[in-house]
Structure formats: structure tokens, C-alpha cells
Amino acid sequence: MSKVKSVLNPSRGELLDLLEEGLITRSLIVIFARCKVHYDGRAKSELGSGDRVVMVKPDGTFLVHQKEKREPVNWQPPGSFISFHVEDDSVVIRSLRKKPREILEVELEDVYMAAIFRAEDYEALALTGSEAEMLEMLFNNPELIEPGFRALAKEKDIGRGIVDLLGRDSGGNLVVVELKRRKADLHAVSQLKRYVEALRKENENVRGILVAPSITEGAKKLLEKEGLEFRAIKPPKREKRGWGRQTTLF
Amino acid sequence: MSKVKSVLNPSRGELLDLLEEGLITRSLIVIFARCKVHYDGRAKSELGSGDRVVMVKPDGTFLVHQKEKREPVNWQPPGSFISFHVEDDSVVIRSLRKKPREILEVELEDVYMAAIFRAEDYEALALTGSEAEMLEMLFNNPELIEPGFRALAKEKDIGRGIVDLLGRDSGGNLVVVELKRRKADLHAVSQLKRYVEALRKENENVRGILVAPSITEGAKKLLEKEGLEFRAIKPPKREKRGWGRQTTLF
DNA sequence: TTGTACATCTCGGGT
DNA sequence: ACCCGAGGTGTACAA
Numbered sequence: 001m002s003k004v005k006s007v008l009n010p011s012r013g014e015l016l017d018l019l020e021e022g023l024i025t026r027s028l029i030v031i032f033a034r035c036k037v038h039y040d041g042r043a044k045s046e047l048g049s050g051d052r053v054v055m056v057k058p059d060g061t062f063l064v065h066q067k068e069k070r071e072p073v074n075w076q077p078p079g080s081f082i083s084f085h086v087e088d089d090s091v092v093i094r095s096l097r098k099k100p101r102e103i104l105e106v107e108l109e110d111v112y113m114a115a116i117f118r119a120e121d122y123e124a125l126a127l128t129g130s131e132a133e134m135l136e137m138l139f140n141n142p143e144l145i146e147p148g149f150r151a152l153a154k155e156k157d158i159g160r161g162i163v164d165l166l167g168r169d170s171g172g173n174l175v176v177v178e179l180k181r182r183k184a185d186l187h188a189v190s191q192l193k194r195y196v197e198a199l200r201k202e203n204e205n206v207r208g209i210l211v212a213p214s215i216t217e218g219a220k221k222l223l224e225k226e227g228l229e230f231r232a233i234k235p236p237k238r239e240k241r242g243w244g245r246q247t248t249l250f
Numbered sequence: 251m252s253k254v255k256s257v258l259n260p261s262r263g264e265l266l267d268l269l270e271e272g273l274i275t276r277s278l279i280v281i282f283a284r285c286k287v288h289y290d291g292r293a294k295s296e297l298g299s300g301d302r303v304v305m306v307k308p309d310g311t312f313l314v315h316q317k318e319k320r321e322p323v324n325w326q327p328p329g330s331f332i333s334f335h336v337e338d339d340s341v342v343i344r345s346l347r348k349k350p351r352e353i354l355e356v357e358l359e360d361v362y363m364a365a366i367f368r369a370e371d372y373e374a375l376a377l378t379g380s381e382a383e384m385l386e387m388l389f390n391n392p393e394l395i396e397p398g399f400r401a402l403a404k405e406k407d408i409g410r411g412i413v414d415l416l417g418r419d420s421g422g423n424l425v426v427v428e429l430k431r432r433k434a435d436l437h438a439v440s441q442l443k444r445y446v447e448a449l450r451k452e453n454e455n456v457r458g459i460l461v462a463p464s465i466t467e468g469a470k471k472l473l474e475k476e477g478l479e480f481r482a483i484k485p486p487k488r489e490k491r492g493w494g495r496q497t498t499l500f
Numbered sequence: 501t502t503g504t505a506c507a508t509c510t511c512g513g514g515t
Numbered sequence: 516a517c518c519c520g521a522g523g524t525g526t527a528c529a530a
Binding site: 289291292293294295321324325326327328350352405407412433435436437466467468469 | 517518519522523524
Binding site for chain 3: 041042044078100102155157162183185186187216217218
């Protein structure tokens with residue numbers, strides 16, 4: 001059995017057969033078609049007739065892409081249930097999600113191409129430069145925050161949220177560190193402030209430090225007004241070594 | 251010229267020809283292939299060999315989808331520049347974004363299908379149930395917040411951010427309203443608190459009201475502790491009437 | 501360009 | 516199931 005089957009300008013019968021085979025074999029399905037799209041769930045939307053790419057993944061993911069933008073114009077997340085039927089002379093693909101209840105319907109008016117793909121993939125993305133790696137770096141090298149800084153805990157749940165990094169400075173003050181892998185904004189300052197204020201209820205001399213590669217003007221002003229601090233640090237990028245399934249060295 | 255061209259198991263020459271035609275005619279390109287993916291930019295990633303769907307849109311958007319999840323495993327946003335070349339016996343598609351500088355390379359090891367699609371689409375999504383519509387509703391019907399409430403401004407930029415809705419209550423107090431179209435969380439409370447504190451520097455008796463369909467436990471506790479208020483209101487869903495290009499009535 | 505906040509955010513991790 | 520926060524977030528909008 002081949003990995004891919006495709007039909008150009010399929011008849012209704014060919015289309016239905018291919019869709020059925022795609023679903024049964026848990027293939028990934030791609031359709032080029034003129035269609036309308038109806039969605040109702042957390043919000044509600046209508047999309048008039050036009051040419052789009054429809055993709056259905058074997059995990060239930062449903063995507064409708066227009067010819068522009070990174071984001072699908074309509075979609076359904078993994079775990080949704082797909083079905084199709086004929087209605088008023090056109091094939092309709094329906095995706096149902098329960099909880100929250102959401103329904104997505106694509107009304108295929110003219111199908112230019114339909115294809116199914118039995119994709120085999122056992123690899124996962126190995127990414128570096130994340131906030132998690134930034135945290136690991138600072139936890140292992142606390143002096144990067146400032147001389148004399150000692151790390152106490154990471155990802156610590158205080159009642160008012162989860163603090164990235166908790167430590168003490170050379171003067172014995174409690175220090176809350178909030179990390180951002182990109183330019184810090186007002187949101188980041190509010191977050192740090194929330195943690196600092198929560199800890200100040202039970203501790204004296206609590207400092208708050210926002211660590212990010214840079215900070216917006218507005219955020220900087222708010223930060224200073226609140227007596228909080230900023231340290232410019234960029235997220236580290238690991239080298240290729242040590243990626244993926246790490247082979248034990250002996 | 252037809253809307254779609256596709257080739258199954260293309261030879262290198264067929265693939266290169268189709269890619270070139272796709273780029274020149276500003277078509278949307280979809281490829282089913284076993285490939286590796288390399289990314290470097292804001293972060294850095296590697297993805298080992300596996301079967302994926304590659305999509306290139308005429309606006310420069312680049313997507314690599316695995317067989318699961320809603321999100322592409324790698325991508326490049328609109329405005330990126332695409333090119334391709336042959337390297338070590340395989341075809342490589344490269345997408346370059348300047349600012350921030352980011353490069354994405356897909357190394358095609360085995361192409362099962364390639365297709366190009368001259369999509370025509372003049373329709374835009376009409377969506378209802380957004381926060382913007384919630385705001386409009388409350389601005390026009392301020393009594394929904396509470397009896398005697400009068401709206402003063404919406405989307406108002408105070409120094410510390412942009413307030414959703416500003417008004418006065420029956421007692422003449424300034425009221426800041428923060429809207430959320432879904433369950434409000436700690437972030438929402440922090441946001442509201444930031445606005446309230448900024449306004450309290452120049453006004454007395456400032457109230458803060460969080461308006462959302464519901465609220466998380468943690469957020470509720472913080473809200474009450476801070477003397478802020480909550481009103482349960484759901485975002486409205488418009489009916490079909492009045493969607494899309496609204497024709498002037500005379 | 502920068503700043504700010506929404507999103508049918510999605511996704512993962514924790515409890 | 517809920518809660519919480521990151522994300523190469525993307526996207527729109529305003530200054």
C-alpha cells in the first residue's frame with residue numbers, strides 16, 4: 001500500500017471513497033477546494049465561499065487555511081471527531097468537539113484535489129533557547145543574577161502563582177526572579193509584582209528582579225516606580241551536541 | 251491554466267519545475283515528504299527525519315506540519331523569503347526572515363507528492379463572541395455592569411496600559427472595568443489591579459470590576475484580597491443578520 | 501517601529 | 516478536571 005493517494009478534480013464518489021479510506025487508515029487528509037466554513041463553539045463564525053486548503057490529521061486536528069497568514073482561518077483541536085456526509089448536492093465535512101462543545105463544518109463546493117498521506121514520524125522537535133533553559137542556566141549559575149546570589153527554588157508555587165526562581169542575595173534578602181526569553185513588557189512586571197507582594201505578606205525585605213534580554217519603555221517605568229529591578233540576560237542556545245535522544249556515554 | 255497541478259513521487263527535475271512554477275505564479279504549495287528541518291532565529295531547533303506536510307503560502311508563510319497537533323512543528327511567518335536549491339543530492343527549501351533574522355530549512359529526503367494551488371479567495375472571516383463585541387455591548391448598555399453605571403471611555407490608554415472600559419458608578423466613583431471573553435485568571439486580576447493602582451494616583455475612590463463569564467479560584471481569592479469586584483457576564487453571539495459586508499440600508 | 505493586549509489562543513505540567 | 520504560565524506565540528491596532 002502506497003503512502004499517498006491523490007485525485008485531481010474527483011467525482012463525488014471518488015471523493016467520498018478517498019475520505020473514507022483516509023479516515024479508516026488514519027491517514028492525514030489534504031483537500032484543495034472552494035468551500036464555505038461554519039463554526040460554532042467558544043465563539044461563532046462564518047466564512048463565505050473561496051479557495052482553501054483543508055487538512056485533517058489522524059489525531060482529530062482540523063485545519064482550514066486561506067492563502068495568507070500563518071494561522072488557520074478555522075480549526076478544531078486534537079481529539080475532535082470527524083465525519084462527512086452529502087448535503088444539498090455537496091459534500092460536508094464535520095468536526096465535533098465535546099467539551100467545550102464545538103462544531104466545525106466545511107461545505108465543499110468544488111474540490112480541485114484530495115489526497116491522503118499515511119505519514120510515519122517518530123521524531124520530536126529539539127529546541128533550544130527556551131525560558132526553561134534560561135532557568136536551568138541561572139539556577140546552576142546564580143552569580144549570573146548578581147554576585148552573592150544563591151538560588152533556593154525554581155518553579156515554586158506560592159499562593160498567588162508560580163515563581164520562576166526564588167533565592168537570597170548577599171544581604172540575606174529574599175529575591176523573586178521572573179524570567180522572560182524575550183523583551184519584557186507590562187505584563188511581565190505585573191506578574192513579578194504579584195509574586196513580590198504575595199511574599200512580602202510573610203517576609204520582610206523582598207526584592208524582585210525581572211530578567212530578560214530587554215524591556216519595553218512602559219514596563220521599565222512601571223518597574224522602577226515599583227522599586228523592582230531589571231537584569232539584561234539573553235536565553236542561551238545550546239550547541240548541537242546533547243540534542244535529541246542522548247546516548248549514554250558509557 | 252488549471253487551478254491545481256500535482257505530481258506523485260516526482261523526480262528531482264519534476265519537483266524543481268513544479269516548485270519554480272509555484273513560486274512564479276504565487277501559488278500555494280503543498281508537499282508530502284520525508285524530511286529534516288533546521289531552524290535558527292529567536293530560538294533554534296532541529297527535527298530529525300520523518301514524514302510531514304510542508305506548506306508554502308504566496309504571502310511567504312511557511313508551515314511544516316507533523317501528523318499530530320494543531321500547531322506546525324516549524325514555521326516562518328508571512329513576509330518571509332523563500333528559495334530552494336539542490337544540496338548533497340536532496341532538494342532543500344529555505345525560508346529567510348529578516349528582522350528578526352530567522353532561517354528555516356527543510357531538507358527533502360523523499361518527496362511523495364507535490365502540488366501547487368492557485369487559490370482565489372476574497373472572503374474574510376466574520377466572527378462573533380469576541381471581547382470587542384462584549385465591550386461594545388457593555389459600552390452601549392452600561393447598566394449591564396450595574397444599575398447607575400455610566401460609561402466614559404473604552405480602550406483608554408492610561409500610562410500603565412490600556413483600560414477596556416472606564417466609567418462612573420451611581421456614587422460618582424471612577425470605575426475601571428476589565429473584560430475577559432473566557433474564564434478570568436490571575437493574569438486578568440493583575441491587569442485590573444495595575445490599572446486601578448495607576449488611576450488611584452490621581453483619583454480617589456477608584457473601583458475595579460472584572461467582567462468575565464467565570465473566574466478561577468486563585469483569581470477570585472486575589473481579587474477579593476485586593477478589594478476588587480467580579481461580575482459574571484458572557485460574551486454575546488450575534489445572529490447571522492448583519493454579518494459580512496454590511497449593505498447600507500438606503 | 502514599538503508598545504500593548506486579545507486569542508475559538510495551543511500546549512505542557514502540576515495538583 | 517482545573518489551574519497556571521510559556522510560546523520562535525501570531526495578530527490587530529494605535530502612537
